[in-house]
Structures are given as structure tokens and as C-alpha cells.
Amino acid sequence: MTIEEIQNDIIDEFSMFDDWEERYQYMIDLGKTLPLIDEKYKTEDHIIKGCQSKVWVHANMEDDTINFTADSDAIITKGIIAILIRVFSNQHPKDIIEANTDFIDKIGLKEHLSPTRANGLVSMIKQLKMYAIAYQTQLN
Amino acid sequence: MELKLVLDVQKIRKDFPILNRKVNGKPLIYFDNAATSQTPQQVIDVIVDYYSNYNANIHRGVHALSQEATDAYEQARLKTQAHFNAKHAHEIIFTSGTTHGINLVANGFSSLLKEGDEVLVSALEHHSNIVPWQMLCERTGATLKVIPMNDNGELVLSGFDVLLNENTKLVFVNHISNALGTINPIEYIIEKAHEYGAAVLVDGAQSCPHLKPDVQALDVDFYVCSAHKVCGPTGIGMLYGKQDWLNKLPPYQGGGEMIAEVTFEKTTYADLPHKFEAGTPNVCGGIAFGAAIDYMNAIGFANIAQYEQELLEYATNQLQQIEGVKIYGTAKNKTSVISFNVSDIHPYDIGTILDKMGIAVRTGHHCAQPIMDFYQIPGTIRTSFMFYNTKEEIDVFIASLKKAIMMLS
Numbered sequence: 001m002t003i004e005e006i007q008n009d010i011i012d013e014f015s016m017f018d019d020w021e022e023r024y025q026y027m028i029d030l031g032k033t034l035p036l037i038d039e040k041y042k043t044e045d046h047i048i049k050g051c052q053s054k055v056w057v058h059a060n061m062e063d064d065t066i067n068f069t070a071d072s073d074a075i076i077t078k079g080i081i082a083i084l085i086r087v088f089s090n091q092h093p094k095d096i097i098e099a100n101t102d103f104i105d106k107i108g109l110k111e112h113l114s115p116t117r118a119n120g121l122v123s124m125i126k127q128l129k130m131y132a133i134a135y136q137t138q139l140n
Numbered sequence: 141m142e143l144k145l146v147l148d149v150q151k152i153r154k155d156f157p158i159l160n161r162k163v164n165g166k167p168l169i170y171f172d173n174a175a176t177s178q179t180p181q182q183v184i185d186v187i188v189d190y191y192s193n194y195n196a197n198i199h200r201g202v203h204a205l206s207q208e209a210t211d212a213y214e215q216a217r218l219k220t221q222a223h224f225n226a227k228h229a230h231e232i233i234f235t236s237g238t239t240h241g242i243n244l245v246a247n248g249f250s251s252l253l254k255e256g257d258e259v260l261v262s263a264l265e266h267h268s269n270i271v272p273w274q275m276l277c278e279r280t281g282a283t284l285k286v287i288p289m290n291d292n293g294e295l296v297l298s299g300f301d302v303l304l305n306e307n308t309k310l311v312f313v314n315h316i317s318n319a320l321g322t323i324n325p326i327e328y329i330i331e332k333a334h335e336y337g338a339a340v341l342v343d344g345a346q347s348c349p350h351l352k353p354d355v356q357a358l359d360v361d362f363y364v365c366s367a368h369k370v371c372g373p374t375g376i377g378m379l380y381g382k383q384d385w386l387n388k389l390p391p392y393q394g395g396g397e398m399i400a401e402v403t404f405e406k407t408t409y410a411d412l413p414h415k416f417e418a419g420t421p422n423v424c425g426g427i428a429f430g431a432a433i434d435y436m437n438a439i440g441f442a443n444i445a446q447y448e449q450e451l452l453e454y455a456t457n458q459l460q461q462i463e464g465v466k467i468y469g470t471a472k473n474k475t476s477v478i479s480f481n482v483s484d485i486h487p488y489d490i491g492t493i494l495d496k497m498g499i500a501v502r503t504g505h506h507c508a509q510p511i512m513d514f515y516q517i518p519g520t521i522r523t524s525f526m527f528y529n530t531k532e533e534i535d536v537f538i539a540s541l542k543k544a545i546m547m548l549s
Contacts, residue, residue: 020164020496025547052504053488054518073518074486075548076493 003095006087007103014107023108031078037069048120048127053077055124059131065090066135080121088128096132101125146443152528155180166498169533174318174477174524175502176368177349183371186431190424198423213423216430223433225354226380230412233379234426238345239268241364241379244416245341246272248389249310255281258307263289264317267507269343273312293320293469297328308338315347319508320469321477330360339385345369349526350448350475352441355380372432376425386412393418444527448476451525458538468520476525485548487521493544499537
């Protein structure tokens with residue numbers, strides 16, 4: 001599936017909910033599906049700065065696509081990173097770099113997009129794209 | 141449990157327009173007062189009046205507006221002097237806030253300290269009352285030592301006694317801890333420090349919303365606070381310093397307003413307080429600060445303290461009935477701040493869900509990482525009440541917290 005197709009799926013899933021409670025409950029449940037980072041990568045090097053909770057992300061490339069794993073000590077943050085990883089994992093670095101992330105707005109999580117927001121959604125997207133840029137450089 | 145009302149809270153709440161707004165479709169419940177307090181219409185009106193009718197630069201204009209603005213600004217200084225019971229009006233320096241006041245004093249002591257001198261700071265401090273002193277010690281070669289705290293979040297006075305010696309030159313302590321709400325025994329600390337000739341600076345950022353400090357009775361050398369915690373605007377605060385100390389300290393910033401005479405060879409400085417108020421001050425802020433002090437005094441600090449203690453007891457009691465709640469900071473003497481966690485749920489998660497329900501709390505380390513390190517936690521949820529909060533709001537908060545816990549467990 002392309003990044004856009006996955007994003008559309010997520011938009012469809014979230015459109016079933018009437019209120020914030022259901023949206024957040026779903027996000028919390030998504031957090032439980034997060035592909036967890038290997039404990040050995042839970043180091044300072046893998047922490048995303050700018051989050052009030054701790055978020056660790058690791059990336060590796062296989063067959064020209066990137067796989068992400070992550071974890072967080074906060075449940076909602078875990079849900080947010082799970083959504084991002086679902087969108088960006090198993091994708092070509094170039095597609096990750098070029099992807100837009102407007103779908104966040106469409107699933108009612110716009111409030112998390114502010115750069116000053118303590119959960120650092122913006123920092124997370126930036127970090128995932130940084131990995132993609134790094135791997136793209138290797139491919140070139 | 142019924143609250144014995146000492147204030148007409150419903151009438152008071154009408155003074156605060158912001159309390160009528162909704163957040164995420166729910167009536168705002170504002171429990172982040174330790175970060176900043178809300179502003180009553182009486183203070184907002186003063187700000188509007190200033191910019192509508194007499195906005196001008198002060199102390200040098202001969203025209204009417206300048207004189208009106210100067211009078212109002214100096215009137216605010218007199219109100220502040222009276223409120224804190226300073227001996228002289230020129231012992232009140234208007235600053236941009238608590239942090240500015242601390243930095244002004246820390247900078248001034250650069251020329252008064254030398255290697256071998258010791259500076260004591262409490263374990264309960266906000267970063268703003270730690271970092272400037274670390275910088276001061278780096279500049280001068282003095283040593284920073286820490287007054288320890290216990291599990292209840294109280295300072296260990298025997299630890300303080302041990303640290304005091306002839307080399308102690310300065311002691312810095314907050315009157316009330318922002319993270320835990322502990323009221324520190326500053327009377328004892330000041331008296332003991334003075335026995336060794338050390339000066340004491342008290343950070344009053346968290347105390348001024350809840351009590352009325354008498355700087356002469358305390359015999360404190362420096363006392364600092366911010367207007368925005370006492371129903372005033374942001375960007376203005378006060379440094380009280382004893383006249384002798386303020387005369388000893390060099391100016392902090394150079395510029396207009398703080399000079400007596402300037403030639404390219406030499407500048408002589410203005411007298412207090414202008415020596416420390418370089419440039420055009422926050423005129424409107426100063427005047428509004430005065431109005432905020434009037435507002436708080438009209439309600440009365442004895443009433444405020446009694447009512448807020450009742451809110452504190454009520455909320456503490458309700459929180460303790462929720463399984464998994466652990467309150468940090470259980471000092472006997474504390475103000476209306478409750479810092480807590482629930483089981484192993486991250487404070488950020490609870491803060492986010494409460495926000496969806498219109499409830500503003502603070503989460504995180506509260507700019508007091510050493511305290512969080514002491515308890516070995518990443519942070520807490522902090523609720524802090526002011527006199528305009530109600531028992532009904534606490535009930536909604538408790539119900540909302542239970543819901544958040546259910547969602548997050």
C-alpha cells in the first residue's frame with residue numbers, strides 16, 4: 001500500500017467515531033499494536049527530543065524500504081507514534097521524505113500538530129523523515 | 141463535607157471573564173494557578189484605561205500625559221511598598237518578573253564574592269532559583285551547596301544548620317515550593333543565616349498569591365515575586381532589597397533612566413530605585429500590578445488563606461480515595477498545590493485527557509528537576525487552586541480524573 005492509501009484507511013477508521021473519547025480510546029488501542037523497539041536501542045541516541053514523555057525510535061532498511069520500531073513511556077504518545085509508524089513503515093525513503101502529513105488534521109488530532117505542543121508530534125515526524133533522508137543518501 | 145464559606149466565590153468569579161469560557165466544549169476549570177493566575181476585570185480595566193487615556197514615557201516628560209503616567213507608576217510603587225511593608229519606596233525595584241529579580245541580585249554579587257565563599261540553595265528550588273546561582277559560582281569561584289529535603293518535601297533544617305559557616309555569604313530559598321506547595325520556614329533560615337552574616341534572598345513567586353509577606357518583620361535581605369501570579373499582568377514583577385544591599389550592588393543594565401550624569405569619561409548612576417530600572421520600564425504593567433495588589437487586598441489575604449486551605453483539604457481528601465493516587469509533598473505546612481501521580485500512568489497522558497474535558501492542570505517536572513530526581517519520577521500532575529476555584533470544580537475534576545484513569549488503564 002502507498003503512504004496515501006494507508007493514510008486514507010486511517011482517516012476512514014477515525015471517521016467512525018463521534019467524539020473525542022472514542023478517538024482517544026482508539027488511539028490508545030493502536031498504541032498497543034506498536035512494533036516495539038528492541039530494549040537495547042532504548043538509549044539516549046534513540047530518544048526524540050521535544051517530547052514531555054520519552055519516545056524512542058529505531059529504523060532499519062531492508063530491500064530499499066524502511067522499518068521503524070518505537071516505544072514511549074506515555075500511552076497516548078505511544079498511540080501517536082504507532083499511527084505514524086503504520087504510515088511510514090515498509091516504505092521507500094523517497095516516499096517518506098515527500099509524504100505530507102495533513103491526515104493528522106483529518107483524524108481530529110490537529111491540536112497535537114502545534115510545534116509547541118509538549119508531546120512533540122512534529123518532532124516525531126521530523127525524526128522519521130530524518131531517518132528516511134539518511135537512508136536515501138545511502139541509496140544514492 | 142461542607143465548605144464553610146468565608147468568601148462570596150460566586151461574586152468573585154464574575155470578576156474573571158476568562159472563567160466563562162469553554163475549552164473543548166466544556167466549561168473551563170482552571171487549576172494551573174501556580175503557573176499563572178487569571179486576571180480580574182478590575183485589572184483589565186486599568187490596562188485599557190492606561191492605553192486609552194494616558195500612555196506616555198515617564199520621569200522625563202514635561203507634558204500632562206507623561207506626568208499622569210509617572211504619578212500612576214510611582215503610586216503603584218507606593219502601593220507595593222505598603223503591601224510588603226518595605227521601609228522605603230526606593231527599596232521596591234520593578235522588574236520583568238521573579239527571574240529578572242534573581243538575576244539582578246546574582247549579577248550584583250559577582251563583584252562581592254570570591255573563591256572560598258559559599259552559597260546555599262534549597263533542594264526545593266525552581267530552576268530559575270538554581271541556574272543564576274550556578275552561573276554566579278562559575279564566575280566567582282564560590283561553591284554552591286544544597287540544603288537537603290525529606291520525603292515529605294520539607295527542608296531538613298538540621299542539614300541547613302550544618303552547612304552554615306563563616307564562609308556562607310548568601311542563602312537562596314523559595315518561600316513556597318512551586319512543585320510541591322511546601323511553605324518553607326524562612327523566618328528560621330533568615331535568622332540563622334544572619335548569625336553568620338550571610339544575606340538571604342527569598343523567591344516569593346509562589347507565596348505572594350496566598351499570603352502577605354512583611355519584609356521588615358521577616359528581616360529578609362531580598363524578596364522577589366511576579367505580578368502574573370497575583371492576578372496582575374505578565375512581564376512585571378518586584379525585587380525588594382534592603383537599602384544598604386541595593387546601594388552595595390552595582391547596576392545590572394546600563395541605559396537611559398538609570399544615570400545621573402553621562403560624559404564619555406564617566407557616568408554617575410541615578411539613586412535607587414532608578415539605578416536598577418534602565419530604559420523605559422513596563423509602565424502599564426507596574427500600574428496594573430498596583431491594581432492587582434489592591435484587588436487581592438480587597439478580598440483579604442486572611443480570607444484567601446482560609447478558603448484555599450479548605451479547598452486543599454477537600455481535594456486532598458477526595459484524591460486520596462482514588463486507588464493508586466500518590467501525592468508528592470505532604471508537608472504539614474503547605475499551600476493549595478497538590479502534586480500527584482496515579483499508579484504508573486504517565487502524567488502527560490492524564491493531563492491530555494483532562495484537557496479534553498476542559499480542565500487545565502500542569503504536567504511534567506515543573507522546572508524543578510532536582511525534586512523529581514529526588515522522588516525518582518519523570519514528573520507529576522499538579523493542580524493548584526486560587527480563591528476563585530470552587531468545591532464543585534474539584535468534584536468535576538475528580539470525576540474526570542476517574543474517567544481518565546479508566547481510559548488509560
